[in-house]
Amino acid sequence: MNKKQDSAQQRILKSAVKEFAKHGFWGARSSRIAKGAGINKAMIFYYFSSKENLYRVIIEDTMKAVLEDVRKFIMKTDSPDKLFEALPEVYIRFFSKNQLLAKIMIHDLVQNPDHISAIIAKMFKQASFKPQIIFKEMVRDWYEKGIISESDPVHVILNIMPPSLFCFIGLPMVEAVLDRKIDINDKFIEDRIKSVVNLIKRGMLK
Amino acid sequence: MNKKQDSAQQRILKSAVKEFAKHGFWGARSSRIAKGAGINKAMIFYYFSSKENLYRVIIEDTMKAVLEDVRKFIMKTDSPDKLFEALPEVYIRFFSKNQLLAKIMIHDLVQNPDHISAIIAKMFKQASFKPQIIFKEMVRDWYEKGIISESDPVHVILNIMPPSLFCFIGLPMVEAVLDRKIDINDKFIEDRIKSVVNLIKRGMLK
Amino acid sequence: MNKKQDSAQQRILKSAVKEFAKHGFWGARSSRIAKGAGINKAMIFYYFSSKENLYRVIIEDTMKAVLEDVRKFIMKTDSPDKLFEALPEVYIRFFSKNQLLAKIMIHDLVQNPDHISAIIAKMFKQASFKPQIIFKEMVRDWYEKGIISESDPVHVILNIMPPSLFCFIGLPMVEAVLDRKIDINDKFIEDRIKSVVNLIKRGMLK
Amino acid sequence: MNKKQDSAQQRILKSAVKEFAKHGFWGARSSRIAKGAGINKAMIFYYFSSKENLYRVIIEDTMKAVLEDVRKFIMKTDSPDKLFEALPEVYIRFFSKNQLLAKIMIHDLVQNPDHISAIIAKMFKQASFKPQIIFKEMVRDWYEKGIISESDPVHVILNIMPPSLFCFIGLPMVEAVLDRKIDINDKFIEDRIKSVVNLIKRGMLK
DNA sequence: TATGAATGAGAGTTCATTCAT
DNA sequence: TATGAATGAACTCTCATTCAT
Numbered sequence: 001m002n003k004k005q006d007s008a009q010q011r012i013l014k015s016a017v018k019e020f021a022k023h024g025f026w027g028a029r030s031s032r033i034a035k036g037a038g039i040n041k042a043m044i045f046y047y048f049s050s051k052e053n054l055y056r057v058i059i060e061d062t063m064k065a066v067l068e069d070v071r072k073f074i075m076k077t078d079s080p081d082k083l084f085e086a087l088p089e090v091y092i093r094f095f096s097k098n099q100l101l102a103k104i105m106i107h108d109l110v111q112n113p114d115h116i117s118a119i120i121a122k123m124f125k126q127a128s129f130k131p132q133i134i135f136k137e138m139v140r141d142w143y144e145k146g147i148i149s150e151s152d153p154v155h156v157i158l159n160i161m162p163p164s165l166f167c168f169i170g171l172p173m174v175e176a177v178l179d180r181k182i183d184i185n186d187k188f189i190e191d192r193i194k195s196v197v198n199l200i201k202r203g204m205l206k
Numbered sequence: 207m208n209k210k211q212d213s214a215q216q217r218i219l220k221s222a223v224k225e226f227a228k229h230g231f232w233g234a235r236s237s238r239i240a241k242g243a244g245i246n247k248a249m250i251f252y253y254f255s256s257k258e259n260l261y262r263v264i265i266e267d268t269m270k271a272v273l274e275d276v277r278k279f280i281m282k283t284d285s286p287d288k289l290f291e292a293l294p295e296v297y298i299r300f301f302s303k304n305q306l307l308a309k310i311m312i313h314d315l316v317q318n319p320d321h322i323s324a325i326i327a328k329m330f331k332q333a334s335f336k337p338q339i340i341f342k343e344m345v346r347d348w349y350e351k352g353i354i355s356e357s358d359p360v361h362v363i364l365n366i367m368p369p370s371l372f373c374f375i376g377l378p379m380v381e382a383v384l385d386r387k388i389d390i391n392d393k394f395i396e397d398r399i400k401s402v403v404n405l406i407k408r409g410m411l412k
Numbered sequence: 413m414n415k416k417q418d419s420a421q422q423r424i425l426k427s428a429v430k431e432f433a434k435h436g437f438w439g440a441r442s443s444r445i446a447k448g449a450g451i452n453k454a455m456i457f458y459y460f461s462s463k464e465n466l467y468r469v470i471i472e473d474t475m476k477a478v479l480e481d482v483r484k485f486i487m488k489t490d491s492p493d494k495l496f497e498a499l500p501e502v503y504i505r506f507f508s509k510n511q512l513l514a515k516i517m518i519h520d521l522v523q524n525p526d527h528i529s530a531i532i533a534k535m536f537k538q539a540s541f542k543p544q545i546i547f548k549e550m551v552r553d554w555y556e557k558g559i560i561s562e563s564d565p566v567h568v569i570l571n572i573m574p575p576s577l578f579c580f581i582g583l584p585m586v587e588a589v590l591d592r593k594i595d596i597n598d599k600f601i602e603d604r605i606k607s608v609v610n611l612i613k614r615g616m617l618k
Numbered sequence: 619m620n621k622k623q624d625s626a627q628q629r630i631l632k633s634a635v636k637e638f639a640k641h642g643f644w645g646a647r648s649s650r651i652a653k654g655a656g657i658n659k660a661m662i663f664y665y666f667s668s669k670e671n672l673y674r675v676i677i678e679d680t681m682k683a684v685l686e687d688v689r690k691f692i693m694k695t696d697s698p699d700k701l702f703e704a705l706p707e708v709y710i711r712f713f714s715k716n717q718l719l720a721k722i723m724i725h726d727l728v729q730n731p732d733h734i735s736a737i738i739a740k741m742f743k744q745a746s747f748k749p750q751i752i753f754k755e756m757v758r759d760w761y762e763k764g765i766i767s768e769s770d771p772v773h774v775i776l777n778i779m780p781p782s783l784f785c786f787i788g789l790p791m792v793e794a795v796l797d798r799k800i801d802i803n804d805k806f807i808e809d810r811i812k813s814v815v816n817l818i819k820r821g822m823l824k
Numbered sequence: 825t826a827t828g829a830a831t832g833a834g835a836g837t838t839c840a841t842t843c844a845t
Numbered sequence: 846t847a848t849g850a851a852t853g854a855a856c857t858c859t860c861a862t863t864c865a866t
Contacts, residue, residue, distance in 0.1 A: 008850075008851085021316075022317070023232060023317060024230050024232055024233070024313070024316070024317060025233070026229065026230060026232035026233030027230070027231070027232030027233075027317065029834095029835075029836095030835080030836060030837090031834090031835085031836090039851080039852095040851060040852050040853075041836085041837090041852095041853095042837080042838080042839090042851075042852065042853080043850080043851065043852085044836095044837095045836080045837060045838080046849095046850075046851080047850095049837095050836080050837080051835095051836065051837090103316045106312060106316050106375070107230070107313070107316060109375055109376070109378060109379065110227075110230070110309050110312050110313060110375055111228065111229060111230060111233065113377075113378035114378065116378060116379060116382070117378045117379065117381060117382035118382075120379065120382035120383065121382050121385065124382075124383075124385070131383065132383060132384050132385040135383065135384065136384060149404065149408070150401060150404070150405075152397065152401070153384060154380055154384065154388060155397065155398065155401040157380045157383060157384075158369060158373050158376065158377075158380060158398070158401070159369055159401060159402070159405050161376060161379070161380075162368035162369045162371075162372040162373065162376055163364060163365055163368045163369055165368075165372075165376075166368040166371075166372045166376075167364045167368065169312070169315055169316055170315070170364060170367055170368055170371075170372075171319075171364075172315060172319035172320065172322060172323045173315065173322060173323065173326065173367070174360055174363045174364060174367075175323055176322070176323035176324075176326035176327050176330075177326065177330075177337065177338060177341065177363060178338050178341065178342060178359060178360065178363075179327065179330070179338040182360060191358065191361065192361065192364070195356060195358070195361040195364070195365060196365070198355065198356070198409065199356075199365050199405065199406070199409035199410065200405070200409065201409075202355070202408055202409045202410075203404065203405035203406065203407075203408045203409030203410075204405065204408075204409075214825080214826090235859095235860075235861095236860075236861060236862085237860075237861095245826080245827095246826060246827050246828080247827095247828095247861090247862090248826075248827070248828085248862085248863080248864090249825080249826065249827090250861095250862095251861080251862060251863080252825075252826080256861080256862080257860095257861065257862090420829075420830085433728075434729070435644060435729060436642050436644060436645070436725070436728070436729060437645070438641065438642060438644035438645030439642070439643070439644030439645075439729065441855090441856075441857095442856080442857065442858085443855090443856080443857095451830080451831095452830060452831050452832075453831095453832095453857090453858090454830075454831065454832080454858080454859080454860090455829080455830065455831085456857095456858095457857085457858060457859075458828095458829075458830080461858095462857080462858080463857065463858090515728045518724060518728050518787070519642070519725070519728060521787055521788070521790060521791065522639075522642070522721045522724050522725060522787055523640070523641060523642060523645065525789075525790035526790065528790060528791060528794070529790045529791065529793055529794035530794075531794075532791065532794035532795065533794050533797065536794075536795075536797070543795065544795060544796050544797040547795065547796065548796060561816065561820070562813060562816070562817075564809065564813070565796060566792055566796065566800060567809065567810065567813040569792045569795060569796075570781060570785045570788065570789075570792060570810070570813070571781055571813060571814070571817050573788055573791070573792075574780035574781045574783075574784040574785065574788055575776060575777055575780045575781055577780075577784075577788075578780040578783075578784045578788075579776045579780065581724070581727055581728055582727070582776060582779055582780055582783070582784075583731075583776075584727060584731035584732065584734060584735045585727065585734060585735065585738065585779070586772055586775045586776060586779075587735055588734070588735035588736075588737075588738035588739050588742075589738065589742075589749065589750060589753065589775060590750050590753065590754060590771060590772065590775075591739065591742070591750040594772055603770065603773065604773065604776070607768060607770070607773040607776070607777060608777070610767065610768070610821065611768075611777050611817065611818070611821035611822065612817070612821065613821075614767070614820055614821045614822075615816065615817035615818065615819075615820045615821030615822075616817065616820075616821075626846080626847090647838090647839075647840095648839075648840060648841085649839080649840095657847080657848095658846095658847060658848050658849080659840090659841090659848090659849095660841085660842080660843090660847075660848070660849085661846080661847065661848090662840095662841095663840080663841060663842075664846075664847080668840080668841080669839095669840065669841090
């Protein structure tokens with residue numbers, strides 16, 4: 001443990017991320033979070049007032065971080081080529097470094113879908129540019145110009161995000177199907193990025 | 207409600223599926239399951255002896271059903287063409303009809319990855335044929351013959367399953383990004399199947 | 413204990429009355445209420461959903477009972493003579509039999525004055541007759557006819573209720589001042605009624 | 619606020635009086651007392667060592683102040699006339715200026731009757747004269763001489779104190795009964811004194 | 825098969841109090 | 846004197862589970 005370096009508040013956050021990832025919001029126990037952080041249970045409430053709020057802080061911080069990463073990449077991409085190369089890389093790198101957060105996001109997505117939607121919507125509203133409109137128009141434009149083969153932005157997203165985002169969660173099933181352990185090491189990450197980029201470029205570019 | 211037609215046992219199962227889908231195992235409340243089934247709480251324990259066991263029954267029944275569907279299709283496909291057309295269809299049709307089960311599976315996958323793996327492994331062991339070996343060899347064979355562009359069976363699976371499986375869970379995020387409601391109607395299902403089939407055929411076939 | 417005769421619900425109420433009377437709402441402990449009722453702590457919440465609600469039920473039941481007693485007496489009194497004889501008797505008899513309730517009422521009156529006011533107002537609203545108007549007009553009428561010496565209905569009430577109601581609460585102070593124990597037995601009750609009736613009849617009748 | 623003029627200690631006392639009056643001992647929160655006093659929670663314990671002790675200090679200070687006022691008046695009254703005029707005035711004026719203290723006293727009287735009794739007894743013991751004996755003998759003497767109509771000193775006190783003391787606490791009930799707001803302004807105080815004096819003089823003097 | 829009542833363990837949360845600075 | 850952080854005990858309330866009928 002890095003009790004000395006991190007403040008109690010940060011240690012609580014780290015421990016909570018682990019706990020929420022493993023057990024989801026309802027399965028998470030504040031006593032375990034406290035033990036994991038090496039502090040008294042009451043400190044959780046001293047700093048975060050409630051389990052629910054602690055959870056919200058984590059979700060929102062995570063979303064902010066992902067969206068910030070995504071934004072940076074999207075801003076400098078104007079062709080589908082670049083976009084289809086950039087997005088999987090952003091997602092996969094982010095969530096390979098933050099696999100616990102990936103799990104928490106999934107939990108939240110399943111249990112209260114509106115929660116994450118609301119957060120995204122709110123962040124987009126505060127943004128100076130309008131990602132929703134930009135993306136829709138971009139896709140339409142590219143399709144009309146005959147650059148891409150998928151006209152519906154909904155399916156464009158659904159073809160890009162899941163293979164990038166859910167690969168860490170789905171891995172146990174793959175392991176079962178192929179009957180062997182799979183290590184999420186650097187090589188795996190690079191291979192995954194290549195495979196997804198290849199898939200969506202060949203699959204959606206004309 | 208079909209209180210009259212269904213037995214108490216079946217009504218509990220139906221109600222439990224809803225409850226587990228919405229809240230996950232830890233968030234599920236047996237009182238709500240009972241109310242939803244229109245029976246006394248104690249009956250849940252009379253029929254299923256524990257919340258955990260009720261959960262296990264549901265998970266295992268679901269997995270059996272999916273795998274059975276998958277098996278049927280896989281058995282009659284010998285070319286990647288057919289496989290890449292068949293798999294998304296099986297998955298998407300199954301989980302569009304059983305969206306609640308999809309949610310439960312995701313929950314379980316995140317919270318106890320080993321659980322689902324074990325179930326799959328066990329089922330495969332009981333099968334007369336060996337899907338693990340068959341699939342691995344099939345992919346290697348196809349790659350060596352230059353039919354497909356992805357050599358690693360792990361990534362083949364990770365390119366097929368997520369865009370099929372997770373589209374229902376990921377939808378709220380897509381809605382938020384595009385700022386509009388998306389209806390999961392028949393047209394959507396057909397479009398999704400087409401899009402994924404198109405994606406993986408063009409993306410992985412040479 | 414009368415465990416056999418009373419239902420668990422009634423035993424909780426009885427125990428709660430004792431606890432609230434001794435310690436007030438905030439000082440009351442549900443564990444002590446449970447022990448006093450000879451039941452499991454959880455049953456309190458099974459029957460009354462929350463400590464606060466249990467408290468409310470008691471307060472409202474009490475108020476209903478007092479007001480009902482008062483109503484009966486008031487209805488058949490048309491002269492100040494009879495009223496000044498009746499009211500002290502009603503109050504003193506009721507709260508001598510329910511000294512614990514008296515304490516609870518005082519607590520509530522001090523801590524959230526609006527609570528009891530609201531209950532009284534609500535009950536009066538539901539009543540067919542209008543006690544507020546009747547009382548005000550009665551006092552004015554009597555004063556104009558020269559029957560009573562106090563013109564303000566506010567002070568009429570403040571001269572009647574406190575000597576009746578608060579005698580049980582104030583007793584410890586009296587004991588301290590006179591340096592002797594005072595028993596609240598039947599004789600004391602009768603004496604008290606006589607003394608108050610005498611006080612307010614001579615004090616307010618002309 | 620008079621943060622500058624008052625010492626931290628005094629500010630704590632003032633804030634505590636408000637808090638104890640509103641919520642009673644058990645409902646009072648030291649964090650709220652601290653916030654109200656504009657100081658750190660820990661200072662309460664620095665100055666008063668415990669919540670209970672802070673409470674005790676307030677109660678005892680209050681009792682001392684009331685009893686001192688009462689003593690002054692009683693000393694110079696030798697006839698029931700004067701006493702019946704003096705006592706209501708002392709009580710009503712004192713508690714109209716210190717309504718919060720009145721509430722605290724009531725709380726304490728209900729929750730631990732022995733506490734206040736003990737304080738009074740102790741103070742009387744330290745006094746050079748013996749109020750208990752004096753009062754008892756006075757009443758007996760007056761009754762035997764046919765000056766007053768109430769022979770029992772207990773009821774004499776119970777006829778004087780409650781209408782004076784409890785008028786501030788009982789007001790919400792009066793408001794509810796008469797369905798109108800009542801302001802405790804200077805006029806109300808003067809009227810109340812007159813009414814009580816009138817009541818007990820006419821009611822107990824022959 | 826079915827029910828309402830009951831239970832015990834443990835959840836999140838609060839709070840007076842203390843500690844380190 | 847003053848503070849923010851820390852603590853432990855206790856509190857209300859919940860919930861899976863069992864009992865009596």
